[in-house]
Amino acid sequence: MVTTTPLPFSPEQQAWYEQACAKLNSRRLQKLLFDLTNIHSPTGAAREASQFMADYLSKAGMTASYRPMNAQSGNIVAEKRGSGGGASLMLYSPIDTHLESDESDRPWVGPSHYVDLHPKARMQDDWVFGLGASNPKGMIATLTEVATALIEAEVPLTGDLIVAMADGGMPVDLAGRDHAGMSSGVTHLLSRGVAPDFAIVMKPWNWVYHEEPxxxxxxxxxxxxxxxxxxxxxxxxxxxxxxxxxxxxxxxxxxxxxxxxxxxxxxxxxxxxxxxxxxxxxxxxxxxxxxxxxxxxxxxxxxxxxxxxxxxxxxxxxxxxxxxxxxxxxxxxxxxxPGGTTSPSNWIIQSALRGWEHIEQRLHLTPDFLGGQTDGAALRRFGIPTARIGWPWPAEGSPEPLAEGMGGMGATYIPDLMPCAQKIMYAVIDTLTRKRAELGL
Structure with missing residues (x-):
């Protein structure tokens, strides 16, 4: 079990955190998720979705750019700089989906009529359905909402916030698309000047993980x-x-x-x-x-x-x-x-644990064993201390029938995402309102 080191917020940090959380807007998050799910982004062909997110983040108040890898795809980097002297923290998610949603998927996906297997989004009450609506696009929408709320709350940042998304995050190897997959996009990103001090990866399961296989x-x-x-x-x-x-x-x-x-x-x-x-x-x-x-x-x-x-x-x-x-x-x-690990005592792990415990109101005990591989392993291999934090998954109580097994990872219940957004916001405030020396840098 990883032990959490207590470090209470100052009164100013507590006020900033409450102001930022008050700006979190579940309906705005749901609308973004619906729009993004409606843009098909199979591995190695995510250009339209990536350009959409670069434009969205720019309108939200960040300096954002689309960074092409080839004619079909590219990555997104958006930044909100602080006053100086602090750390840079990257909120990261892949943007590509694991299926093509065409004839090449059949019969291998099983019955293909389920709503979560198709890139055409559907919204019903607090739900969003469609290929990748949970993983990765629910993660993208949540991280983007955190950044948007932080900017709207006018929190005086010392460090720099980076929001990044990359194609090629799925565990596939597509020769016809420049061998996209196996963390090809994030490797491209990190090799070209994106160098945060810390990173947070949002992925399924309601725990904080300091390592991944x-x-x-x-x-x-x-x-x-x-x-x-x-x-x-x-x-x-x-x-x-x-x-x-x-x-x-x-x-x-x-x-x-x-x-x-x-x-x-x-x-x-x-x-x-x-x-x-x-x-x-x-x-x-x-x-x-x-x-x-x-x-x-x-x-x-x-x-x-x-x-x-x-x-x-x-x-x-x-x-x-x-x-x-x-x-x-x-x-x-x-x-x-290779897998990747971050020391449990590292600042970003401890900060994520404090955020988790603050919202859950309980100790973060030994999490469920992890077998899922993500771009977080690549971030750690590049020397970037990285925390993985998530939400309860898969969502329960869907009003629509869903594909069995992993399906299209395409059913998201918006209220499940909001506590995770608050946990991530805690780590963002905790990290970006301090000088580097306070963070062990």
Whole structure:
């Protein structure tokens, strides 16, 4: 458990905080969320949504710019400078959605008629529905509302507030769009002059996290020979790749569960999931495939390197080969992103914890284990102390039926976001109304 160090607000800070929170406007947040959700922003093609947010933040009183990465996409950076001598704090969210919302999604997303799987937004009472309306666009709307309310309250900042959003935050790798994904946008952003002292990332779950996992992507090949459905089993020279792959999948699933238990530490439990299987031709079912490929993602604890995870998997394969010498296996690691951690004693973690406890009116005890990977890991790897803070998720009580599982991450109940906005506002006031020396800088 991370212990929170008490540091009460001064009377002036308390007054500024109350003034800023009074300016938080849930209807304005909902309207922004609806408008932004209505702008489709798949990974690597978020230009229109990013330009919309740059314009919105400029009108809110920030110096904002759209920073293109290519013709299809770019990032947003907006700044409100303080009087000087303070720290810079970045409120950050990705802007891209995890699905394309076209024929390429089908049938892989399952039934596609659900409202949260489509980029056309729908608003009903306190709800906003649509692809990404919760993650990432609910986060963007909340962080933007925090900045807007802070400016309207005319809080005398000492440090600088930065609001930033980047494409490429989703754990995908789209070769046709300059390999967008895997934190490509935030890496571009941080490599080009955006250098905050601290960062806050808003992501689901009502806790403060000081660390997040990375991820390793693997492709495992089960080899056989090209066959023909007309030959009997036992025909010399024919070996199925598909049937042995079924056995390998079950063995791999057991290993992934054991891997997560062995590599749990801190607040991270690094799950792994088999995500896909590929073999043969749909139009040639008479010819069994010579190769069956299995794809999976293994999350990586910040205290474990991708190289170590690769070695752990190599050991699993070696044991599997010894028990099943008849299996012909080959594999490779096709993607790797290290995890990232920030010291729990760092200013921004402690400030976020104080904000959380102020609103929740209870101690921040040990949070639920975390397995989700975000751009926060990349921020930490760039040396930026980063706190992750969120809201209860998924939203409960939806008046619309939603896709099962993760779906389109597209159902947001606005009242769920407002306490998170108040927690983030606390950390913003706490951090940006002090001199650098007070913050350990």
């Amino acid at each position: 990375g991820m390793g992507w693997f492709k495992l090949k089960v080899k056989g020979t090209l066959g023909y459905a007309g030959v009997p089993r036992g025909t010399p020279g024919f070996r199925s790749s598909v049937v042995p792959a079924a056995h390998v999948i079950l063995e791999l699933e057991k290993w992934l569960i054991d891997y997560a238990e062995r590599n749990t530490s801190g607040v991270v439990k690094p799950h792994g999931w088999i995500s896909g299987v590929r073999a043969g031709w749909p139009e040639r079912p008479a010819f069994p495939s010579a190769v069956t490929e299995i794809f999976f993602d293994i999350r990586i604890n910040p205290r474990t390197s991708p190289g170590d995870v690769k070695a752990q998997f190599a050991q699993f394969i070696e044991v599997l080969r010894q028990r099943h010498p008849e299996f012909d296996l080959d594999w490779e690691m096709v993607g790797s992103v």
